[in-house]
Amino acid sequence: MKLTTTTTLALLASTACGFYAPQVVRSLLSPQDPPIHLARRDDEPASDDVWNKAKCIGGQFFKAFPLSDKDAGQEYSPKKDSVQSKWKGDLKDGLKKWGWTQNTLLKSVCEFDESALGKGWVDAAKQLNIGTEGWKDIWCYRFSHGTLWDVAADKTYNADNKDYPYTGAYAQFGINDDDGVILAMDNLMPSSAIKKNKQRDPQDGEVPALQSLSDLLWGGWYRGSQPDTSNNENVKNLKYLISLSVTNSESLSIIRRALKAKNKVTASLWPGDNFDISTAEGKALLGSPNGKRFGYLLAQRKDDVGIKKIDSVTVFRGKDHSNPILIFYVK
Template sequence: MTNDQLYQTAVEKGIKLLEYFTNTIPIPQSQFTDPEDLYDEGHVASDEYLFVDVERLSTPFRDLGTNSVMDHEGGKNILVHHVYDQGFENDIRIRPYFAQICNPEAGILVAEGNLTVPVAAIFEDLFIEILLLQHWLDIAFLQYLSTFPSPPPQPLPLKYIFQLTIMNETTCEILKSVIAKQDAEECGSWPGLTFDIDSEEGRAILGSPNGAGVAWMLLQHRLQLGEKQIEKVTVFYATDQGDLCKWPSLLFWVV
């Protein structure tokens, strides 16, 4: 598939996803609604995540009316990290993990670093049975939910969803096409480039693998989140301009 075909396919997927947000036909809801589901399905909480660097988001967070201080330093940002060990032996280096930075007070969810079970199994050449709870959209939602007191507020506040340093090849190619259409070689650091979700570029980003994950989280957790929609999306680099290896990041603005 050429880059143009990939881009057009993403636009069409984005259009379809936007229709789901306004469709009167009920969307099947996720069966995972309790943070305890994480443990029950083999995802174990862990504090051994060494790569968190929320300072990359200090400027975006400031513009959103908050700061990047972590909870152990007196701030409101909480790292929630789970690993999946079942079927991955002790001598295996690559294990599935899900790490999100959550700020329940500001309604911010940041996909900090995630490696799904199927992808980790491919890396280690393992056969792993299909899991019920394996998708980022469910796991990240439960991790975010776990940072609220019980019972949580209804609807659950969620205003901003970040996806940092995206390495999904398909999403990256789609973002390259989006940026090229702006007569630019790159989107630059924050504030980057922002597109209405109803624009062609916004639809293409929504139709990318990363965009679709955000959309399905909102669609399949409506019982807890309410009738939320995506208003716009921002493409930017969360790392310094001088970095040799840069990966794009996304911010989905939820209303």
């Protein structure tokens, strides 16, 4: 397995977990090893293994955020001169080379109103001064790594004189650069796509070099919410990193355990519950699958967005019985 910057940071975080490091490192380096134990059911709080892994990853981001790129690299083992992502600018060339295409979405997919996400979401957006009109305030991106038909037909693309298979991965998100918002909507990254669509672990040479959601989010953020006319003129204007309608079972279990600290079973409607990132709950939410893509985005883009940190996260629901929403506040 080739170690990317993202994987290296995950390994660094795992080594800081003490007792939990061997399990996490094995699961990253040897796909045949079983994953660490998750919560037994989707409606249960995270197990100690899941909780402590997420808390340690979030803790490493918390430690890296205020450091310069070079100083952050010194926290790695072995030490690095830089942790900056190699993927630059709008990523159009990189996306094309590595088998990604940009899809045109219907207006109905880019709706962020009460009917789509609930009054709780609308109340949050109003209080935070976030414009929510699709294709005006927010531009919706969808990058796809082939179709399910391509996967079933074992269709390939060529990069660097080598054939790679399409994985069926995709990333869908919204960008509002005027108000400083990235909204992660739905995604399935290449390694996970192979596991889902092929019912097996990825093999050497299957996963594209451009494979990280944090890099795809960057490509959209760089282009901005009016990409047909101009790029984002102020890429440093990041204020809110939002995960809409969280469905990842591991993230949901971490959310439940964090809320348990406040004697709650489920997320409340807006204003919900806020957690400082310096707390165990805040770090675990940041290190969850739905949080760490934002941690990587800030940790690996210091040269692009400046030295920024996530100082707190709010968990809430847009409407009753809906999936929770996470808002990470960037300073």
